[in-house]
């Protein structure tokens with residue numbers, strides 16, 4: 240990795256001068272007009288040594304310039320007052336690194352010091368309820384984070400954690416019974432109709448609401464008829480959900496749900512009791528998870544309601560027991576709406592207190608809301624919370640209208656582009672922030688959009704398709720600034736990737752692939768590769784563009800985006 244090599248050179252020199260420091264951090268240049276990389280550790284060094292930064296900086300830079308292999312790395316290294324070391328890389332060094340990246344499926348990324356086993360909990364759809372736009376966020380963000388972790392070399396276990404045991408089940412069973420539908424006849428159309436009707440009815444009719452809660456409770460206690468109905472409802476609903484995930488290219492290793500956690504509840508209870516953590520409060524059983532240092536109140540976790548029913552937090556604790564037993568993971572990550580952060584804080588603390596798993600292994604990766612132009616949660620034209628199919632259809636409609644009906648695109652290509660539109664729009668945002676769902680903007684081929692990235696890729700694929708560069712070794716040349724800028728950007732890959740990995744933010748990958756595409760467009764608009772007669776130069780450039788496209792493709796795959804054949 241370029242930065243590390245540069246850091247090592249500076250470190251060697253610092254040591255040679257007799258200064259002991261490991262604060263030799265190199266960063267990307269803040270002034271690309273002046274240099275490629277820079278180091279501002281001189282200030283810190285001067286401070287610990289009680290010396291003048293100018294003196295130390297100049298001494299260091301002179302020493303670097305005197306290195307026998309200076310030219311292998313640098314074109315220029317300068318000290319700039321008051322305390323910066325500015326470095327301009329040699330073409331040699333740039334090209335050597337590009338070759339190493341090209342020869343490695345992981346673009347010369349370093350393996351992690353420790354390979355971790357990471358359980359990822361995302362998706363979280365609720366059986367028998369339609370998926371909404373929030374469920375698209377968790378699916379896409381979670382899948383992308385999983386791919387980033389895998390690319391880094393970690394081992395992931397993705398669990399969909401279905402909401403399959405909640406109150407909606409009682410409501411749907413109530414509705415099915417009322418309509419006299421035989422268990423084996425239940426269809427997805429029935430669920431689509433019954434759930435909203437029952438949910439509305441429960442809001443206005445207290446008796447029905449109680450009955451539905453009673454059914455849910457009986458189901459959880461093992462009632463056999465309800466169990467059979469529930470199983471069928473889960474099957475029908477899962478099939479529908481799987482269809483949506485297939486469309487989104489999102490997949491899971493485990494198709495488990497809240498119901499699978501029930502057998503582990505007695506263990507949780509035992510552990511809580513052993514540590515004397517369970518208290519009764521107004522008939523309910525609770526766990527005090529507050530800390531003296533809390534600035535905001537963290538209310539107790541409710542383990543069991545007064546009617547004996549278990550809650551969302553209970554099944555989450557039980558699920559942790561299950562995961563620890565089966566996988567003993569180093570980490571457990573949850574991708575949900577940010578508004579669930581208090582819930583997870585309570586669960587993580589209770590897990591830690593009970594000795595189920597330490598607080599430090601958990602991460603709640605929250606995401607913001609998808610809003611309409613009015614800044615309020617996104618609604619359909621008729622004012623409902625949109626089903627996912629509605630979003631897919633909208634993107635498709637715009638895409639097809641742009642083609643004026645004279646498109647040669649296959650259904651498969653259309654679906655890939657629809658996916659790119661929605662996913663790039665979503666993942667380019669810092670996941671914690673809300674964003675405005677503006678499908679027209681997301682579908683543009685210019686700007687920071689999925690179609691722009693796809694377009695760039697396909698354009699390059701065309702340029703390089705018929706040039707044979709088998710065994711061509713990249714020369715030491717760089718031909719102009721468009722060329723140099725692109726090469727330098729490709730070398731930044733480990734930095735962008737490291738940020739995405741560390742912060743669990745796919746947006747760093749989206750930003751990076753967009754930057755590559757901007758520079759690639761500038762490159763080919765100013766450098767006409769196809770007509771070139773100088774074959775050495777042509778092969779160098781095709782080599783560069785081949786690597787560029789390989790990287791764009793990999794970045795898109797990390798963003799769960801596939802490339803169509805045409806667009």
Ligand code: ARG
Nearest residue numbers: 360363364365400402555575
């Ligand atoms: N079903 C939940 C919802 O729709 C999300 C589940 C998230 N995962 C978890 N382990 N709590 O909000």
